Amino acid sequence: MFSPTQADVRQFFCSVYAKAQAGQPMEAIETLASLWIDEHPEYHAELADVDAALTSMKVAEEGKSNPFLHLSMHLSISEQCSIDQPRGIRQAVELLSHRRNSLHLAHHDAMDCLGKMIWESQRAGRPPDGNAYIDCVQQHATRD
Structure with a gap:
């Protein structure tokens, strides 16, 4: 079973965002993630900078949502519904x-x-x- 780390999740979503921006082909799960990313333009700046995304793992900002957790939950619910x-x-x-x-x-x-x-x-x-x-x-x- 695949158990991604917090860094893996952040790199995945940043990579998907970069691929979508560049019009590159994507795997099915990346396409699904991209659709949810499109629904959340407020996260695009954070997804555009993988280094900042990885650095910010160490700092929790109170009152600020975690875009990576939020998008992961969208993917989880989508997968739950599909099966x-x-x-x-x-x-x-x-x-x-x-x-x-x-x-x-x-x-x-x-x-x-x-x-x-x-x-x-x-x-x-x-x-x-x-x-x-x-x-x-x-x-x-x-x-x-």
Whole structure:
């Protein structure tokens, strides 16, 4: 199983951004990443400078979002939906996307649920609860 480091993730997204800017061919996962990068022009400056991206790993700025984590979560949710793992996530995200009238906004809601599931798993020292994750996404999709 591939376990990328924080530096690997940053280099991947910076490389994808550079390839997209240069019009170079990309692998399927890079194309998907590029589509999410396009949805976030506010991250383009950070993605354009791989050296700064690697240096900034050591400095956490309070109140500032991490574009690499954010884009990684978009990719994770896209992959989860493509294989419907955990079972039911595809339908839950589709329902949420329909309700929000935006796949992008649906992903942002699902990210809240994914982050909550990971945090609770780490805090309790137990495996992630996929059912709780899907329930959370479905709640976002069905609440008034």
